[in-house]
Amino acid sequence: MVTFRRRSTFLPVFALAAICTLYILRRSPHEDVDAPLQYIPTNEVPLEQEFENEILPTTTERERLRVQAPPPPPPPPKNEAPPFCRDTECGTGRWRARSPAFSSPSELQKAYANKYDHVWQRCQVPSAEQLPEAERNELETRRLVDVLNWEWVPAGGKLLMDFDALEFTIRMLKSPGGMILMGDSISRQWHVTLRRVR
Known part of the structure; x- marks a missing residue:
């Protein structure tokens, strides 16, 4: 009998608390729950909502970021036509x-x-x-x-290109392969010209 009494006492109290809670919620509606839904396109988000949670850098931080920014890339090389x-x-x-x-x-x-x-x-x-x-x-x-x-x-x-026989000879003699002339009388004339540099 004691157990039955406790259960029968608990149920009315629980039901009364639930009814009061629902009544209170209905009397003071939460604005986020009962507010009408409004569609906002992504490209029209108000600035105060877009940057609401963003922490903007201070002036000192902006200067530090500006100093640490990488230099701009060099301009692409110009394709200059040969001078000939x-x-x-x-x-x-x-x-x-x-x-x-x-x-x-x-x-x-x-x-x-x-x-x-x-x-x-x-x-x-x-x-x-x-x-x-x-x-x-x-x-x-x-x-x-x-x-x-x-x-x-x-x-x-x-x-014709500007030709410095002395500079050409020195550069070729410093190269690992040296210099080899092959050809006809024209190549032989090159050989004569280079020999006259001495």
Whole structure:
């Protein structure tokens, strides 16, 4: 009987407490529970909600972050065109007087010396075939000097690269493979030019 009485006393008290709790909740609704739902697109989130939980750095921290920021990447290298003329560009230009000019055949022969081949002596003049041999030889020798006193300069770009024989020889001799010249008479003339550097 005692156990039955305790259970019968507990149930009405529990039921009364539950009813009071529901009544209180209904009388003062929670604004987050009973508030009408509102759809806010992700790109229209108010700033106060977007940064509500974010801790912004102070001025000192911003300066420290600015100092520690990596440097900007270097600009990409420019693809510069080679300085030499291309294709038909080399055929458009002008003749320029050589500086310093050759004043005698001996100067010309010294500049173009080649002990493995004959040295240029004359440049043929077809109209001088009827002249005496001595006079014709002198005229053709003079013409060779006059012809080689002019250099072709293309209108765009360079015709030949700047070549320093001494620097080229030193660089090749310092390389592990040294320098090997293979070819015909043109390569032999390179060999002569490089030997004259000494």
